[in-house]
Amino acid sequence: MRLACSFDVSAMVEKGGESKMAVRIINAIVDQGDGRVHVVHHFYGATETEAREMKEHHLGTCSYFKSAETAGDTAEEIEHGVDWPDVDDFDGED
Numbered sequence: 001m002r003l004a005c006s007f008d009v010s011a012m013v014e015k016g017g018e019s020k021m022a023v024r025i026i027n028a029i030v031d032q033g034d035g036r037v038h039v040v041h042h043f044y045g046a047t048e049t050e051a052r053e054m055k056e057h058h059l060g061t062c063s064y065f066k067s068a069e070t071a072g073d074t075a076e077e078i079e080h081g082v083d084w085p086d087v088d089d090f091d092g093e094d
Contacts, residue, residue, distance in 0.1 A: 021081040023051045028075045029068040037075075041065065044084060051078075 022044045028037040041058065045051030059066050068074050 022046065022084045023048045024079045024082045025051045025055055026077045026079070027055065027065070027069075029065065030073050030075060032071075032073055039064070042085075044082075048078065048080070 023046070025043040025048075027041045027043070029039040029041075030036070031038055041055070043051045043054040043058065045054055059069060065074075
């Protein structure tokens with residue numbers, strides 16, 4: 001199962017071509033045993049190309065993700081114009 005969707009908000013670009021917002025590629029691995037998603041990857045970039053480069057790099061280092069992608073057991077969503085994640089949101093506190 002491989003799903004993909006995308007939309008363009010190219011107007012969200014600052015003067016000089018730098019993106020104010022990020023592109024996020026979300027890849028979910030669908031467990032074929034129970035049909036549930038247990039693992040989700042988020043890849044960010046200033047452009048879709050940059051986010052895809054991050055995804056491709058991870059595919060080269062994560063055998064679990066690579067196996068699922070090769071088998072078609074991933075679902076993908078692309079979001080343009082999202083906020084960049086803030087490292088302070090990952091402080092380990094709820």
